[in-house]
Amino acid sequence: MNALVAFLSDLTGLEGVLPLSMAYAVCIGSLLGFITVYAMFAIWMERKVAAHMQVRYGPMETGGWHGWAQSVADALKLLFKEDIFPSQANKFLFAIAPAVVFCGVFAGFIVIPFAAGIQIASLNLGVFFLISIAAVEVIGVIMAGWASNSKYSLFGAVREAAQVVSYELPSATALIGPILIVGSFQLGDFNTYQANHGWLILHNPFMPVAALCFFISSLAGCKRAPFDLPEAESELVSGFHTEYSGMRFSFFFLEEYASMFVASVLMATLFFGGTTLPFNIGDIGNWATYAERAAAGEPSVISGIGDFLRTHLGIVVLLLKTFFFIFIQMWLRWTLPRLRVDQVMALGYKYLLPWGLVTVIGTACFEAFGWGWLPH
Amino acid sequence: MDFMFLVFAALAVIGGLVMAFHHSIVHSAFALVGALFGIAGLYWTLGADFLGALQLLLYVGGVTVLLLFGVMLTTRDSARISTFRYMLMAPVVGMLAYFMLNTLRGVYAVVSELGVDAAEAAPTTERIGEAFLDPDVFLLPFEVAAVLLLLVLIGAVTVARRGSSDEGAA
Secondary structure (H helix, E strand, C coil): CHHHHHHHHHHHCCCCHHHHHHHHHHHHHHHHHHHHHHHHHHHHHHHHHHHHHCCCCCCCCCCCHHHCCHHHHHHHHHHHCCCCCCCCCCHHHHHHHHHHHHHHHHHHHCCCCCECCECCCCCCCHHHHHHHHHHHHHHHHHHHHHHCCCHHHHHHHHHHHHHHHHHHHHHHHHHHHHHHHHCCCCHHHHHHHHHHHCCHHHCCCHHHHHHHHHHHHHHHHCCCCCCCHHHCHHHHCCHHHCCCCHHHHHHHHHHHHHHHHHHHHHHHHHHCCCCCCHHHHHHCCCHHHHHHHHHCCCCCHHHHHHHHHHHHHHHHHHHHHHHHHHHHHHHHHCCCCCCCHHHHHHHHHHHHHHHHHHHHHHHHHHHHHCCCCCCC | CHHHHHHHHHHHHHHHHHHHHCCEHHHHHHHHHHHHHHHHHHHHHCCCHHHHHHHHHHHHHHHHHHHHHHHHHHCCCCCECCCHHHHCCHHHHHHHHHHHHHHHHHHHHHHHHHCCCHHHCCCCHHHHHHHHCCCCCCHHHHHHHHHHHHHHHHHHHHHHHHHHHHHHCC
């Protein structure tokens, strides 16, 4: 962000607020573009994955090659749809709820470390910020369900509220272990640490448990099957967004896929090495080397190209891992039946939370005594 | 930063006013979310990043979600609250706020004498953690609060179990 401000200020010769606001505009615009394109791809991918799980082909016609333009066509259709307000709905809350929901996820994207230097804000709070800003999204969902003034939507909203209180605690608890090991909230530090010390999932016997706990509760956080109670289509039409149409509806769609992305990126960055390859092959995506070389002054042309490649291959590595976890989320959707509300609560409180606490205590002991499978 | 401070302050004040004066209890709850979010933003603009995120996580994510959950399960929107009775409380609350602000002004004077510039403040997480675990600073209050919270938790479980033991004994 600061580098971008400096660059824009150099480029235009302006000072003060103008380059800053231009940098904001560039960041927000590129993130919006990224999220939209990614969501279109993910929706196409979801339809393809679902189809192949059920021995079908899925979309095959639109755009020619395996229906690649299906999502583009869907997006165009949604753009032209009428924006319907239910007559009994609460107009104000109904109108702003999709924006609130989307903002909650969108704000999370600003701390995601795609590669060294490609991160909008390297907040010191990193992980903690991501967990806490997700609360805004939940409020938006409840707002949408209540403002629609429909019994299906209201049930969806109440279920979302009930689900939040049962998964938020386990998901935060599962993340304490990695934070203890790395000693930082900052997401970039996780990449550096794992480049030097190996992936955190192998760090000690508790880390796989923590990763599993986090993955399960992040499924609930994204409202994905088997935790799609707030929008259970066989019981509640489509839950909290039943009454929405057109672009407002598509914001809920964007939000769902964007939060899948955030959860998968967190999973990849916190447990599976982030931008680095196993055994740190090729030193790809190692943030320390990039920072050190940048600090050392003018790099030569060759090392400059090397750094450039490393940075950008780091993005590829991270995205591959992220899409692997997104694929698992889609896979589970077509494999597991939906849980009941009480089963979700029992899972959260009776299984995930105690196991999460075990990983915290275990990791703390292992760190205190310097034990573990990997060098400290 | 001043501009963002004003935005968040306006959000907090307007949210608080709507919460206090709106007739529908669900609207009040959503306005409370806005007010609490505004306060979290104020923490951020003043350099207390950890506190701001904590405010968001606990109050916006935890307390108000539970509140909304309870409100939606128990009441319809037709439930109206009379705000007039509470108007009588206004002088008392006003006095309290006055004293609190006076105290705050004292705190502010101390802080400004220490020469801490809010915008330049370093990340607070580490310092908060060290202060909590330092016997000379906050270790005792921290542990007492932890024990108190544990007691509350056990108490809540006991109360909840006693309530449902009639049907849930089997």
